[in-house]
Amino acid sequence: MDELDYSSVGWTAARLARQVEVALAPLDLTPAQYRMLVQLVRGPDVSSRLAEKLAVSAPSVTAVVEGLVLRGAVERAHSVEDRRLIALALTELGRTLLASAEEALQDKLGSIAGELVDEASVASALDALKLWGEALDRARARRHSAKPSGTSGTGN
Amino acid sequence: MDELDYSSVGWTAARLARQVEVALAPLDLTPAQYRMLVQLVRGPDVSSRLAEKLAVSAPSVTAVVEGLVLRGAVERAHSVEDRRLIALALTELGRTLLASAEEALQDKLGSIAGELVDEASVASALDALKLWGEALDRARARRHSAKPSGTSGTGN
DNA sequence: TATTGTTATACTCTATAACTATA
DNA sequence: TATAGTTATAGAGTATAACAATA
Secondary structure (H helix, E strand, O other), rough: OOOOOOOOOHHHHHHHHHHHHHHHHHHOOOHHHHHHHHHOOOOOHHHHHHHHHOOOOHHHHHHHHHHHHHHEEEEEEEEEOOOOOOEEOOHHHHHHHHHHHHHHHHHHHHHOOOOOOHHHHHHHHHHHHHHHHHHHHHHHHHHHHHOOOOOOOOOO | OOOOOOOHHHHHHHHHHHHHHHHHHHHHHHHHHHHHHHHHHHOOOEEEHHHHHOOOOOHHHHHHHHHHHOOOOEEEEEEEOOOOOOEEEEEEEHHHHHHHHHHHHHHHHHHOOOOOOOHHHHHHHHHHHHHHHHHHHHHHHHHHOOOOOOOOOOOO
């Protein structure tokens, strides 16, 4: 009961990553920008927490957000309580952009999944990806609860 | 029988992509370099075909390969028949590097999958990712057989 | 002093356009 | 002329280190 085969998991994830990139390109959206939009559609947040959640450095957040702000998809708002904090929030345009991105991704990944022979396989592939989503959520939760200043660097 | 839920497929793929990046970073390896190594371990190939297979432009291949050549992981060899062609091949160091990368990816993705409650779910998640690998193979085959000069640009 | 966010800097990937070498 | 690959150029994401503003 312990013969789990991880042999191609990295390769497959890396290939899927490239397809995500390809699917978003026509929208002039990068994977990093897409991840930021998804994170923000769940509600406004501050830069430092976004860095944690997205597993990137603080300067990366600044850079990615800057592009989205220039594009009118995200707005910055200084906190009145602690003026060091800057809340980031999606604009309506940002929501529209995200919706387009989701559609593009579903089209692309859907057409890939559609290559599978039977619909049961397709459903299985989709379900499993949902399992990965669940696992990612838990791994993230553990990362943050473990210690605000993780075991190594940004904790990734 | 047609209620497939694609709602979170893009998001999950995008998050997995970042984790791949994070896992490879300690090896000073990027996802693009990793994909190149995997492609080359299957046998030497020429730049133009690699561009197709990896779904990137020709100059991208040049850039990624250049880094790997400088590092001693890949070697270039002019073809004697058609001197325009340059076969790219992994060196022993390249194979070692790839092995390390696979290990790092399996560790990282394994620890994420390990967050799932029961082992059956973990097995299911791994199996499903294998399904995606299969789907990606078929989509690639279709892309190439369709037409050497695809429907749009490089075919992505 | 500690924290939040940005700026400075450097490197890689990506693409398009232009160029070289070969066919 | 057409093809394979590179070079030129530009834009974006990433990181670390240094800095500013605020606490």
